[in-house]
Amino acid sequence: MKQDSQLYIGVMSGTSLDGVDVALCEIDAMHCRLVASYEHPFPSALKEEILHTITHTVTLQTIGELDVKLGKLFAEAVNSFIEKNTLLREEIKAIGLHGQTLWHAPNSSYPFSMQLGSANEVVAATGIDVIADFRGADVANGGEGAPFAPAFHEEIFSYLGDNIAIVNIGGMANISYLGNELLGWDIGCGNVLMDAFMQKTQSKAYDKEGAFAKSGSVNMALLQAMLKDEYFTKLPPKSTGREYFNTAWLNSYLQDFQSISDADIQRTLLELTAVTIANEANRLHVEKLIICGGGAKNSFLMQRLDALCRGEVAKSDAHGVSSDFLEAMIFAWLAYKRVHRQTVNLKSVTGAKKNAILGAHYAAN
Structure with missing residues (x-):
């Protein structure tokens, strides 16, 4: 690994709900290279619960518990990946966690984009810093919050x-x-x-x-x-x-x-x-x-x-870029940008008033 590069993990589960993609990337100011990747199975019962929650009226209790369930799933995916690749946790700078989109409403009276998957659960289970809630800052600045x-x-x-x-x-x-x-x-x-x-x-x-x-x-x-x-x-x-x-x-x-x-x-x-x-x-x-x-x-x-x-x-x-894990790589890269307090060039894409630093930092220590 280059002296000035760092290792980041990106975790992504998309709208297809077909698995949790995990990507380990070596990143520096000029490059983002995929080092290793892994697809963790998405439990069918949890998939059905998410789809039901999106299409039905549910209680806050249900949403809160789903947030924790997804956090535990993402943590399990990361820990399985680390064990399979015999990685040292202290060498991983941070995890970029997109979360599972439950509802995306950037054009509502009070715009928001909701992703579930408790970052606190992932920090507690992995012992690694987590960057999450990437879309909120763009939406707060008048943007669509997507695509990134x-x-x-x-x-x-x-x-x-x-x-x-x-x-x-x-x-x-x-x-x-x-x-x-x-x-x-x-x-x-x-x-x-x-x-x-x-x-x-x-x-x-x-x-x-x-x-x-x-x-x-x-x-x-x-x-x-x-x-x-x-x-x-x-x-x-x-x-x-x-x-x-x-x-x-x-x-x-x-x-x-x-x-x-x-x-x-x-x-x-x-x-x-x-x-x-x-x-x-x-x-x-x-x-x-x-x-x-x-x-x-x-x-x-x-x-x-x-x-x-x-x-x-x-x-x-x-x-030379994996079509399967490119999305997970995005969130490893966004975690790098957040750790280094760099704005992301998105205003011409999302319509936001300005480019923002994206993501919230959940520290392990």
């Missing part, structure tokens, strides 16, 4: 030149555009609707390689109806989450298309994700589109993106 990926994407991909875009396809899909000015926003649904429909109709967590979608055909009337949704026509800055794109959203469109087969619906949902991403990339005249996140594993989705986008399409792995 563009600032990190600029850090690691700017060497590729201008007219580059990076799209992370998790539960939601977000884009970072590296041009004359850093831009970025949430495009809309990534895997969230496809995963939910697979769970409902096939009792599977996701559509592996897009095989079920590939067996169906696009229903153009349904696709065009969904593409007219107000979120897709809204101009950036904008951000979204499960509080908007969910089964209720999907059912509101499907009620007028009762006779479509499950395979055709799945195919149309995949096309919705592909078209909304391609529309943004083509509008920006993107020459190179880099894909990361769980959606990069969906080979049929990647085929559709390649067919629809005018520029070159490739996974981030082709540029």
